[in-house]
Amino acid sequence: MRSNLVELCDLKVAFDGTTVLHGIDLDVAPGEALGLVGESGCGKSVTWLAALGLLPGKATVTGSVKVEGREMLGQPRAALEGIRGGKIAMIFQDPSSSLNPVLRVGRQIVEALSIHRGLGGAAARTEALRLLDMVGIPDARGRFDLFPHEFSGGQCQRLMIAMALAGQPDLLIADEPTTALDATIQAQILDLLADIRAETGMATVFISHDLGAVSQVCDRVCVMYSGRIVEAGGIDELFAHPRHPYTRGLFDAIPQIDGPRSRLIPIPGTVPNPKAMPTGCAFSPRCSRAMDACGSGVPELTADTNGRLLACRNPVPVPQQGRKPARVLEAAL
Amino acid sequence: MSAPLIEASDLVRIYHSRKRLFSKATDTRAVDGVSLKVMPGETLGIVGESGSGKSTLGRMLLGIDPAQAGEVRFDGKPMPRLGTAEWRALRARMQLVYQDPLAALDKRLPIASQIGEPLEIHKLAGSAERETCVAELMAAVGLRPDQAERFPHELSGGQRQRAVIARALASRPQLLVCDEPVAALDVSIQAQVVNMLRDLQEESGIAMIFISHDLKVVRNIADRVAVMYLGHIVEEATSNVLFRAPRHPYTKALVSSVPVSGQRLKDRTILQGEPPNPADRPSGCPFHPRCPLAAAVCRAETPPLRWVGPNRSAACHMVSPEPTSVAA
Numbered sequence: 001m002r003s004n005l006v007e008l009c010d011l012k013v014a015f016d017g018t019t020v021l022h023g024i025d026l027d028v029a030p031g032e033a034l035g036l037v038g039e040s041g042c043g044k045s046v047t048w049l050a051a052l053g054l055l056p057g058k059a060t061v062t063g064s065v066k067v068e069g070r071e072m073l074g075q076p077r078a079a080l081e082g083i084r085g086g087k088i089a090m091i092f093q094d095p096s097s098s099l100n101p102v103l104r105v106g107r108q109i110v111e112a113l114s115i116h117r118g119l120g121g122a123a124a125r126t127e128a129l130r131l132l133d134m135v136g137i138p139d140a141r142g143r144f145d146l147f148p149h150e151f152s153g154g155q156c157q158r159l160m161i162a163m164a165l166a167g168q169p170d171l172l173i174a175d176e177p178t179t180a181l182d183a184t185i186q187a188q189i190l191d192l193l194a195d196i197r198a199e200t201g202m203a204t205v206f207i208s209h210d211l212g213a214v215s216q217v218c219d220r221v222c223v224m225y226s227g228r229i230v231e232a233g234g235i236d237e238l239f240a241h242p243r244h245p246y247t248r249g250l251f252d253a254i255p256q257i258d259g260p261r262s263r264l265i266p267i268p269g270t271v272p273n274p275k276a277m278p279t280g281c282a283f284s285p286r287c288s289r290a291m292d293a294c295g296s297g298v299p300e301l302t303a304d305t306n307g308r309l310l311a312c313r314n315p316v317p318v319p320q321q322g323r324k325p326a327r328v329l330e331a332a333l
Numbered sequence: 334m335s336a337p338l339i340e341a342s343d344l345v346r347i348y349h350s351r352k353r354l355f356s357k358a359t360d361t362r363a364v365d366g367v368s369l370k371v372m373p374g375e376t377l378g379i380v381g382e383s384g385s386g387k388s389t390l391g392r393m394l395l396g397i398d399p400a401q402a403g404e405v406r407f408d409g410k411p412m413p414r415l416g417t418a419e420w421r422a423l424r425a426r427m428q429l430v431y432q433d434p435l436a437a438l439d440k441r442l443p444i445a446s447q448i449g450e451p452l453e454i455h456k457l458a459g460s461a462e463r464e465t466c467v468a469e470l471m472a473a474v475g476l477r478p479d480q481a482e483r484f485p486h487e488l489s490g491g492q493r494q495r496a497v498i499a500r501a502l503a504s505r506p507q508l509l510v511c512d513e514p515v516a517a518l519d520v521s522i523q524a525q526v527v528n529m530l531r532d533l534q535e536e537s538g539i540a541m542i543f544i545s546h547d548l549k550v551v552r553n554i555a556d557r558v559a560v561m562y563l564g565h566i567v568e569e570a571t572s573n574v575l576f577r578a579p580r581h582p583y584t585k586a587l588v589s590s591v592p593v594s595g596q597r598l599k600d601r602t603i604l605q606g607e608p609p610n611p612a613d614r615p616s617g618c619p620f621h622p623r624c625p626l627a628a629a630v631c632r633a634e635t636p637p638l639r640w641v642g643p644n645r646s647a648a649c650h651m652v653s654p655e656p657t658s659v660a661a
Contacts, residue, residue: 039519152607153383182382183546184604187590191603209519212592253524255553257576257591263531264553266524270489 003069005030005170005203006051006088011063013043013050013227020274021046021227023063025301028171033197033204035218035235037211037250041271043227044207048173052088053080086116089164093176095156099148106144109163116167131162134199136192154185161192171203172196178213190216211250215239223247226272226282229301233308243308243315245289281313289314336409337370338507338540339394339427343403344368346389350612361612363389365564366403368638373507376534376541378555378572380548380587384611386564387544391510394542395427396420408507425455428501432513434493438485444496445471445481451503470499473536475529491522495529502533510542515550527554548591552576560584563611563619566638570645581647583620618650626651 004027013021021043036044049055051065065072092098109128113119132140135158178186194217197204208214222232231244242248252265269286278285284294291314301311346364364386371377381387392398396412405412413419431437449467452458458466474495515523545551552572559569568581579585589602606623615622621631630650638648642655
């Protein structure tokens with residue numbers, strides 16, 4: 001087995017003394033597609049911003065981030081910049097604010113090519129056009145010299161992906177890449193990300209609050225809650241039988257596109273404030289399966305026999321063998 | 334059969350915009366000949382992508398955006414002009430909830446006084462009764478009494494949206510237009526707010542127009558759904574029927590693009606291209622450049638919204654009416 005591309009070990013982040021990330025252990029294997037899901041404020045973006053050294057100065061980051069075995073935390077800026085964009089690229093939710101509005105898009109991609117691959121002149125232009133074709137910008141040659149505002153939101157996201165691919169990264173971190181897009185465009189971008197991964201063999205970390213979108217492009221998924229990973233496992237098992245009450249609750253809260261229009265099952269209450277975390281399991285005040293023991297001490301993330309990681313003292317029982325997975329769309333259409 | 338609460342016929346709304354200061358203005362037909370009806374107590378969902386004109390339509394139904402052509406009738410009477418005393422009085426009977434509760438609330442007032450404001454404006458309750466009214470409204474939307482004196486920034490996103498809804502309900506409206514009310518909320522909180530809206534509707538019999546891009550939420554809350562594309566309604570049906578068996582190719586693609594948890598990318602209709610610029614609309618059917626079924630007639634003629642089955646209509650040359658024998 002090949003060694004892991006990225007290894008996060010006990011990664012902790014605090015803003016002004018308030019801990020928001022309570023020790024994340026996470027590995028990304030080469031070529032893997034990992035999903036990171038959770039609601040706003042659970043720390044899914046902060047994890048990767050911290051790992052790449054992109055957090056503002058007031059954040060205190062401790063633990064270890066290893067990229068191909070080399071420690072990243074505390075490295076000087078020059079060392080980090082060789083990794084960022086070159087080894088690991090990141091794209092964000094709002095593509096139009098990530099692009100420079102006063103530079104032509106072609107030049108922005110050429111810039112990335114010259115920084116990461118030392119290409120210049122005609123070679124850079126040819127490569128930039130190839131990337132634009134690859135991400136599906138129609139008439140790339142004719143639109144090379146347009147400004148970002150002349151592209152739609154979906155196309156701006158394609159431009160961002162092209163720019164991220166410019167450094168031929170081994171890992172692409174996509175932070176809510178489809179959240180700001182319309183449904184039909186979202187489907188196109190998810191398709192594109194899956195195609196690119198198949199073509200380049202690049203690993204992908206897909207950060208999203210949308211369980212549906214994650215399940216379409218990922219092999220493995222980690223569910224986060226209040227700065228901790230609460231459940232992790234292969235996508236098929238985890239989606240068929242979520243065991244952490246929070247994961248289960250997330251699934252139940254999603255309205256269905258088929259079947260009876262039943263009442264939704266929300267999770268009561270709200271995500272705790274990081275400044276006033278409940279004692280014990282952070283989810284226990286909202287949990288329907290909470291016991292007295294849940295109020296003291298944080299449950300540890302432990303692996304069960306199938307390799308599923310779970311941090312819960314009273315998990316949802318595994319259903320009996322032979323039962324159908326809970327949420328498979330029947331081919332009734 | 335009772336009369337519709339609100340009825341719109343052939344609504345048109347055109348925005349003029351110019352690229353440069355002295356260049357010729359271009360017309361954007363944001364809403365282009367839309368007709369619809371909402372019965373008392375019914376929920377109509379309006380879905381569509383950004384730029385399809387769904388929010389403009391919502392505002393037109395309340396008379397906030399005047400129609401260039403066509404007419405809105407509320408409770409059988411034509412909508413009074415924006416800003417007139419009659420229109421103001423009518424606004425007590427129809428309310429609007431927006432996507433962003435923080436922008437809709439006054440940052441410097443505690444939420445209880447904001448919830449009570451409509452009562453004061455429409456002179457619906459004396460100062461003595463107002464407090465009880467506000468307490469009842471807060472309880473109805475699931476806010477705790479101790480939150481009354483909180484300011485908007487002290488509440489979570491879901492609680493703020495509850496406060497906005499409580500305020501909208503204060504004047505006991507017959508119609509509530511909700512424009513993306515849960516789009517900014519997390520899934521678990523979204524489910525709380527959707528359930529609350531359903532409960533409120535069951536209790537008070539209020540009619541709702543629920544505008545959203547999220548098909549799953551619309552399906553759950555709406556009785557009937559209209560799908561909009563570039564200012565036109567392209568398909569309309571009861572929500573169970575529409576999502577189970579969409580007829581219009583755009584609706585088909587839209588339903589198929591909804592990510593279902595636990596399902597891989599496969600067998601999905603992925604549309605090519607993007608929605609066209611509303612200011613530069615294609616000739617004929619607005620959907621034809623992206624449509625897998627497009628034929629010559631689609632480029633030449635705009636298909637009218639016509640009856641294609643029991644309680645359903647679609648605007649497509651390629652969709653033929655269901656034979657009546659199938660209508661079971």
